[in-house]
Amino acid sequence: MSVKIFNTQEVQDFLRTAAGLTNEGGNPRAKEIVHRIVSDLFKAIDDLNITSDEYWAGIAYLNTLGARSEAGLLSPGLGFDRFLDMRMDAEDERLGVETKTPRTIEGPLYVEGAPVEQGFARLDDGTDKDGHPLIMQGTVFGADGKPVPGAKVEVWHCNTKGFYSHFDPTGEQQPFNMRRTIITDDQGRYKFQSVLPKGYGCPPDGPTQALLNQLGRHGNRPAHIHFFVTADKHRKLTTQINIDGDPLVYDDFAYATREGLVPPLVEHTDEASIKANGMEGPFTEIVFDFELTALIDGEDNQLVHRARMAA
The missing domain is CATH 1.10.12 (Lyase 2-enoyl-coa Hydratase; Chain  A, domain 2)
Structure with missing residues (x-):
């Protein structure tokens, strides 16, 4: 017409x-x-x-998207999640707020209620035999630059097959596998043991990948680890780190990679390090500190309320 x-x-x-x-x-x-x-x-x-045909094809697509519960997957794939972060960054710039640890997208696979540990947690249950052992540790710093004892570090990541517990179609993972909440010690430190996650892709037969195919785009993510970090008198930090060396670190379909969120990996093969960390053999170490920002006029002006799975 x-x-x-x-x-x-x-x-x-x-x-x-x-x-x-x-x-x-x-x-x-x-x-x-x-x-x-x-x-x-x-x-x-x-x-x-x-055309009317194109419009109704779009309606059918939305029905399929909902039936497959992939709206939360398509959202970052089309850049909406990143755009919301960009707006938050712009608001911080307007207010003169410096965010030293960059925020980045939450993703759709967080689950409330992970077991709480003090200072240290073992995330994996030891059944992922393809996983290379990982130790990650660091300190949570407040807006004043001082360590924050009692801060809450929520961490979650997928296994070496690219599946998250509670969403694993194989049914192999126990509830809260590779998910924990760690309370920082009296020096603001957190530490956990797990396995290095692998990257993964959208379900190849799903509606998200179908649309990405139409756009000539892949639907893959690099290996990464998610975090929520919260503490009194500070804004909640939503972020994730990417695993250095993954070929898709800077080609993430969800646009979550940001400078400052790709910490180096240190490989430990010496007996002293292995023994000091209670490991059984060689392992990878990541050291990463989180730096929080203060509340704005007593409020978290960027706290996100959204539907999340609880178990």
Whole structure:
């Protein structure tokens, strides 16, 4: 079609009606958002000459996306999660807030209720025989530059098959495998033992990968480890580190890699290090410190409330 009707008074009045702007009841904020989004989609249909067949194919895609529970996977793949982080960064810059440890996306696979350990935790249950042993440790620093005792470090990552506990289609992992909450010691230190995770990709038969194929993009992530770090009088830090040397470190389909979040790996093969860390053989060590930011006028101005799985 060559006709353009978006800017007609009839369509503009219709948009206001459809978004409930002509009604007394309802939620004003919801009306504002729906009006804008539906208006933008109407305009896109007009400008791009989107056909009825293409529109209904899109509706079928959304149904499939929901049925496969992949909306939280497509979101970072299309850059929405990164864009929200970019807006938070811009707000910090406007306020003059320096964020020394970069934030980055949470991802869709966090689970509430991981076992709590003091100072040190063993994350893996020892059944992932393909995993290379890992020790990761560091200190949580407050906005004043001093270590923070009692800070909460929540950590989670996948196994060497690229699966997270509670979401593992093989059913091999026990609940909370490779998930823990570590409370920092009296010197603000945390430490955990696990195995190096592997990178993984979107389900190849899923709707997220299907759309990425249409865009000529891969759906793979480099190996990484997720963190929430919280402490009194500080903003919650959501971040993750990538495993140095992974070929996709700077080609993450979810756009989560940031400078400062790719710490070096140190390989230990000497008996002294192995014995000092209670390991049975060679292991990789990562040392990484977290630096938190203070509350803004007593509030965490960037705290994200979203639906999360609890177990």
